[in-house]
Amino acid sequence: MEFVTKLIHAFSLKADAFLFMWAIMTTGVFALAIVIERFIYLTVRQGTSTELFVKNILSFIEKEDIPSAIVLCKKAKNMAIAGVLKAGLEDAGAGAERIKNTIDEAMLKMIPRLEQRTGYLAVIGNVATLLGLLGTVYGLIMSFAAVGKPGIDAAQKSELLASGIATAMNSTFLGLSVAITAIMVYSFLRAKTQRIVDELDEYSLRVMNTLVERSYKTHKYHISAAxxxxxxxxxxxxxxxxxxxxxxxxxxxxx
Known part of the structure; x- marks a missing residue:
C-alpha cells in the first residue's frame, strides 16, 4: 500500500521526474485506445463463423445464385473475408483471369486494414521503456544534486539519497509496466491478424477456384463455321x- 501511495505521489508537481511519469502515462493511454480498437475489429467484428460463412457462399455459387451470395457478403460487411469474396462474386460472369485478378486485388487492399495501427504498440513499448529510464536518470541527477548541497550531515545525506533513488525508480517501474503490457498485447494481436490472413488465403482460394471452374463450364464460345x-x-x-x-x-x- 505504501508503494502505491509513493507511486501516486510521483505524479505530483513536487516530485522529481513527474513530467516523465505523465509522459509514460500518456503513452499508456494511447496504447489502451489502440488495443480496444484493434480488439473490437479483429475479434468482435470478424466473428467466429468464417467457415460457415464461406460454406454458405459456396452453396449459393453451386446453385448459380450469385446475387444471393453478394447480398450475404454485404450483410457481413465487417468481416474481412466478406469484402474479398464480394469483389470476386461481382466479377463472377467475367473470365477466369479477371476473377483471379479481382480477388488478388481485394486481398492486397484488405491485409493493410487488418494490420493497421497494431505496429504502434511495439513502438509504444520501446518509447515507454526509454522514458522510464530517462525519468530515473533525471531523478537520480536531481537527488545527487540535493545531497551535494552544503550544510547537510552524513545521516541526512544517506536518507535523502535513499529516498531520492526510490522516487526516481518509479518512472522505470511505470515505463516497464506499460512496455511489457503493450508488447504482450502486440504479440497477441499480431498472432490474431496472421490467423485471419491465413483464413483469407485459404477461403478466398477455395471460392476463387469454384468461380473459375464455374466460368469454364458456363462460358460460351461462338466460332463461325466459316x-x-x-x-x-x-x-x-x-x-x-x-x-x-x-x-x-x-x-x-x-x-
Missing amino acids: QLKEGVGLHITHNNIKIFTDNKMIKEINI
Missing part, C-alpha cells in the same frame, strides 16, 4: 482460344 474450314487450327489454353490458319493467328478469344 472459320473451321480445312486448314484452320485451334490452340486452347486455360484462359484463351487462338485460331490459326496457314500458321497465322486470325482470332483470339479470351476466357
Whole structure:
C-alpha cells in the first residue's frame, strides 16, 4: 500500500521526474485506445463463423445464385473475408483471369486494414521503456544534486539519497509496466491478424477456384463455321482460344 501511495505521489508537481511519469502515462493511454480498437475489429467484428460463412457462399455459387451470395457478403460487411469474396462474386460472369485478378486485388487492399495501427504498440513499448529510464536518470541527477548541497550531515545525506533513488525508480517501474503490457498485447494481436490472413488465403482460394471452374463450364464460345474450314487450327489454353490458319493467328478469344 505504501508503494502505491509513493507511486501516486510521483505524479505530483513536487516530485522529481513527474513530467516523465505523465509522459509514460500518456503513452499508456494511447496504447489502451489502440488495443480496444484493434480488439473490437479483429475479434468482435470478424466473428467466429468464417467457415460457415464461406460454406454458405459456396452453396449459393453451386446453385448459380450469385446475387444471393453478394447480398450475404454485404450483410457481413465487417468481416474481412466478406469484402474479398464480394469483389470476386461481382466479377463472377467475367473470365477466369479477371476473377483471379479481382480477388488478388481485394486481398492486397484488405491485409493493410487488418494490420493497421497494431505496429504502434511495439513502438509504444520501446518509447515507454526509454522514458522510464530517462525519468530515473533525471531523478537520480536531481537527488545527487540535493545531497551535494552544503550544510547537510552524513545521516541526512544517506536518507535523502535513499529516498531520492526510490522516487526516481518509479518512472522505470511505470515505463516497464506499460512496455511489457503493450508488447504482450502486440504479440497477441499480431498472432490474431496472421490467423485471419491465413483464413483469407485459404477461403478466398477455395471460392476463387469454384468461380473459375464455374466460368469454364458456363462460358460460351461462338466460332463461325466459316472459320473451321480445312486448314484452320485451334490452340486452347486455360484462359484463351487462338485460331490459326496457314500458321497465322486470325482470332483470339479470351476466357
